[in-house]
């Protein structure tokens with residue numbers, strides 16, 4: 001097992017990563033002392049892992065709140081149903097919420113914990129690769145609004161994150177690849193030796209080899225932990241923002257296609273190719289490194305070409321992304337593999353050309 005610490009003063013917390021962690025009572029026992037536990041999960045995860053988690057927390061009276069599965073349920077209604085069930089069962093300020101599921105469950109549960117009785121403890125048990133390497137770490141929580149994704153939320157840190165890589169056995173291949181997009185992202189934005197490792201190991205990762213997964217998840221979490229520890233609230237210009245590499249394009253693709261058609265990781269993968277292309281056209285990234293990026297992303301069974309979206313609409317969607325400031329699109333671009341920065345100082349002609357391109 002490996003432990004990574006997120007350093008945020010009195011809100012610091014550990015991330016435990018390993019196999020068979022659902023048997024490790026010692027890891028969680030300090031957090032459940034004098035607490036009433038409620039587990040939030042969804043209908044897909046419930047039959048797979050709920051009993052194991054109930055046993056792990058060892059309480060007689062554990063409330064299970066089972067939501068329908070899917071991004072379209074990351075709503076106010078789901079949030080309300082968590083509040084309803086906690087209140088109906090007289091859960092107080094001494095409650096501990098457990099988020100058992102992918103990023104959707106993690107984000108809703110975290111926001112419920114941030115707001116129920118002005119804030120109660122919660123633990124993340126992420127089960128998708130994407131949630132293990134990204135959404136469960138860093139304290140962003142929230143729900144969608146009919147007028148925009150993730151528009152309602154709070155920064156709220158968990159007490160700990162428990163990453164049991166055994167659960168990836170049941171994760172569908174397409175979801176595994178979507179998670180790999182965020183893994184590749186860490187290599188691209190700040191870790192060139194990790195990128196090189198991924199080039200060697202991608203085929204083994206796709207076979208869900210436990211040692212490789214363990215390494216990929218640990219290095220990803222370490223990278224995210226370092227960024228978050230430096231810039232918890234995305235306030236220092238450009239530090240936490242580099243985690244959005246490929247995302248301005250990706251969000252536009254997800255939005256244009258209708259949420260759910262392209263998985264987040266798939267849209268981000270294509271977005272990373274587009275941002276890398278701009279970086280190459282600007283004369284920063286070498287042609288050879290651009291080819292390496294495309295090759296690795298394809299190898300992970302992720303798309304490198306965008307769907308057909310009219311370039312004006314693409315641009316509009318990028319402008320409406322919550323990262324755009326005063327009508328200016330700041331982009332995270334690459335100086336080289338392992339070195340990303342936030343800038344508005346790029347050629348708008350190159351951006352337009354990129355949005356017009358059908359294949360890279």
Ligand SMILES: NC(=O)c1ccc[n+]([C@@H]2O[C@H](COP(=O)([O-])OP(=O)(O)OC[C@H]3O[C@@H](n4cnc5c(N)ncnc54)[C@H](O)[C@@H]3O)[C@@H](O)[C@H]2O)c1
Pocket residue numbers: 042044045048069070071074101102103104105107127128129130131134135136137138139140141150167168169170171172175178264
């Ligand atoms: N808070 C953050 O910093 C942050 C960062 C990135 C993404 N997100 C959010 O995360 C969400 C996406 O997360 P996601 O990709 O995990 O999606 P998800 O939660 O919808 O999970 C994907 C699918 O896989 C299933 N699943 C999860 N684990 C499984 C397992 N072990 N076995 C079988 N099936 C399993 C889920 O039930 C779901 O059907 C989005 O809502 C996004 O906004 C948040």
Ligand SMILES: [Zn+2]
Pocket residue numbers: 134182247264268
């Ligand atoms: Zn993402």
